[in-house]
Amino acid sequence: MELVNGVLRWRFRYDALLARLLSKPLRKKDYDLQLVLLIALHELNELSTPDYAIVHEAASQAQRLGKKWATGLINGVLRSYLRDREQLASSIDEDPVARFAHPQWLIDRLQQDWPEQFDQVLRANNQRPPLWLRVNLSKISVDDYLQQLGSHQMTAVRHSHALAALRLDTPMDVGQIPGFVDGLVSVQDAAAQMAAQLLAPKNDERVLDLCAAPGGKTCHLLELAGTIELMAVELNPIRMQQVQQNIERLNLQAQLIVADATDTQSWWDGRSFDRILVDAPCSASGVIRRHPDIKSLRQAGDLVELTEIQQQILQQAWCMLKPGGTLVYATCSVLKMENEQQIESLLRSNVDVEEVMIDPNWGVACRYGRQLLPGTEDSDGFYYALLKKMERRH
Ligand SMILES: C[S@@+](CC[C@H](N)C(=O)[O-])C[C@H]1O[C@@H](n2cnc3c(N)ncnc32)[C@H](O)[C@@H]1O
Structure with a gap:
C-alpha cells in the first residue's frame, strides 16, 4: 500500500x-x-x-x-x-x-479559490492520512472509550469540534481496534463527522440521507438519535452493500433504497422529511491525502457534470423537506463551484431558503456555509452548509 x-x-x-x-x-x-x-x-x-x-x-x-x-x-x-x-x-x-x-488544473483552481491558503492545502494533500475513529455515543462515552484504549496501551486525541472523534496516535488495522467488532467505534475522519453532528437529528423525526454509501454518516445519524425513521438512498448497489454491512455491525435500522436521488418519482412516497443530509458526489478534492489516485484520475472537465448533478440532487432534496425542516449540504471538496456556488444557485431558484449560521469557531467562513481545509486539526477537507426551509406564511 x-x-x-x-x-x-x-x-x-x-x-x-x-x-x-x-x-x-x-x-x-x-x-x-x-x-x-x-x-x-x-x-x-x-x-x-x-x-x-x-x-x-x-x-x-x-x-x-x-x-x-x-x-x-x-x-x-x-x-x-x-x-x-x-x-x-x-x-x-x-x-x-x-x-x-499536483496536476496544473487543480493547482490553478485551488489558487483561484484559496489564494491565501492554496499552498498549505497542496502540502496537506501530500501528507499520509491519520486514523480517526467515531465513538458510538449511544453505547459509550468518549472518556470511557479513551480509558479502554489506555488499558490496551493505546493513546488518542480528541477533536475540538467533532464531539465523537478520536485520532489514534498509532494507526492500525481495524480488527485490532478495541471494541470495533462490537460496534463501539467506527473509522471516519473527524471532518466527515461534522455533517451528521450539524444536522442534529432528534428522536422520532423522519430523516433522509441522500447519497449514503458506504454509510458512515447513515450510521452516525442513527447513533445520534436511535429512533429516527431513516431512509438512505444510494445509486450504486454494490456500494449500498457496504451500508448494509455497517448498519448490521452497529445493530442499527434504516430503510435502504438503491435509486437515483434525482429520480424521486421512482422511490419517494410523497411524505416530506424533518431533516435531510445531502452528501453530494463531488471531485473529492478535500480527501486527496486519503485517495491520492484522485490527482491522476480526476480531470477539470469532470466538474461540469458533477456540479450539474449536485444542483439536481440539492434541488430535489429541497422539494422533499418540510417547511421548518433542516437540510445539510456537504461535500468532501474544497472547490467553490461544488460548494458555496451550489448554495447560491439554490437560493436563486427558491424563495424559502434560509441559511443558518454555523458556529464561527471552526473552519473558514465562505459566502455561504463553512469550509474545513485539509490538514486543519489533522482532518480532511470538507464543506458544509446548514439550511432551514421557511414556514409558509398564511
Ligand atoms: C460522498 S459519497 C457519500 C458518502 C456517504 N454519505 C458516507 O458518509 O459514507 C457520494 C455517494 O453518492 C452516490 N451517488 C452518486 N450519484 C448519485 C445519485 N444520482 N443518486 C444517489 N446516489 C448517488 C455515489 O455512488 C457515492 O456513494
Whole structure:
C-alpha cells in the first residue's frame, strides 16, 4: 500500500525527475519499466531501505519483466539520481506541478479559490492520512472509550469540534481496534463527522440521507438519535452493500433504497422529511491525502457534470423537506463551484431558503456555509452548509 499510495501521491514529482534523468522518454510498451523507476524513486525518497538494495532490486525487475536489456538503464538512471538528487530537486521545483505534485488544473483552481491558503492545502494533500475513529455515543462515552484504549496501551486525541472523534496516535488495522467488532467505534475522519453532528437529528423525526454509501454518516445519524425513521438512498448497489454491512455491525435500522436521488418519482412516497443530509458526489478534492489516485484520475472537465448533478440532487432534496425542516449540504471538496456556488444557485431558484449560521469557531467562513481545509486539526477537507426551509406564511 505504501508503494502504491506513495507513487500516486508523488507521481507528478517523480515524472518530472524521470523526464530529466532519461535521455529520451521510454516507449509506451515499456511503461512497466517507468513504473519500476517510479517505485524505486519513491523508496529512495521516503523509505528507510538502504539505497544500494533499492537500486539492486529495481534493476533485477528488468529480467523478471523479460527486459534484461533494461538492467543497465535502470541502474544508470537511479545512480544518476543518487549522484545529483539535490540539484535535480531544486531544478524541477521551478515547475509548480513538480513542486506540489499536483496536476496544473487543480493547482490553478485551488489558487483561484484559496489564494491565501492554496499552498498549505497542496502540502496537506501530500501528507499520509491519520486514523480517526467515531465513538458510538449511544453505547459509550468518549472518556470511557479513551480509558479502554489506555488499558490496551493505546493513546488518542480528541477533536475540538467533532464531539465523537478520536485520532489514534498509532494507526492500525481495524480488527485490532478495541471494541470495533462490537460496534463501539467506527473509522471516519473527524471532518466527515461534522455533517451528521450539524444536522442534529432528534428522536422520532423522519430523516433522509441522500447519497449514503458506504454509510458512515447513515450510521452516525442513527447513533445520534436511535429512533429516527431513516431512509438512505444510494445509486450504486454494490456500494449500498457496504451500508448494509455497517448498519448490521452497529445493530442499527434504516430503510435502504438503491435509486437515483434525482429520480424521486421512482422511490419517494410523497411524505416530506424533518431533516435531510445531502452528501453530494463531488471531485473529492478535500480527501486527496486519503485517495491520492484522485490527482491522476480526476480531470477539470469532470466538474461540469458533477456540479450539474449536485444542483439536481440539492434541488430535489429541497422539494422533499418540510417547511421548518433542516437540510445539510456537504461535500468532501474544497472547490467553490461544488460548494458555496451550489448554495447560491439554490437560493436563486427558491424563495424559502434560509441559511443558518454555523458556529464561527471552526473552519473558514465562505459566502455561504463553512469550509474545513485539509490538514486543519489533522482532518480532511470538507464543506458544509446548514439550511432551514421557511414556514409558509398564511
Ligand atoms: C460522498 S459519497 C457519500 C458518502 C456517504 N454519505 C458516507 O458518509 O459514507 C457520494 C455517494 O453518492 C452516490 N451517488 C452518486 N450519484 C448519485 C445519485 N444520482 N443518486 C444517489 N446516489 C448517488 C455515489 O455512488 C457515492 O456513494
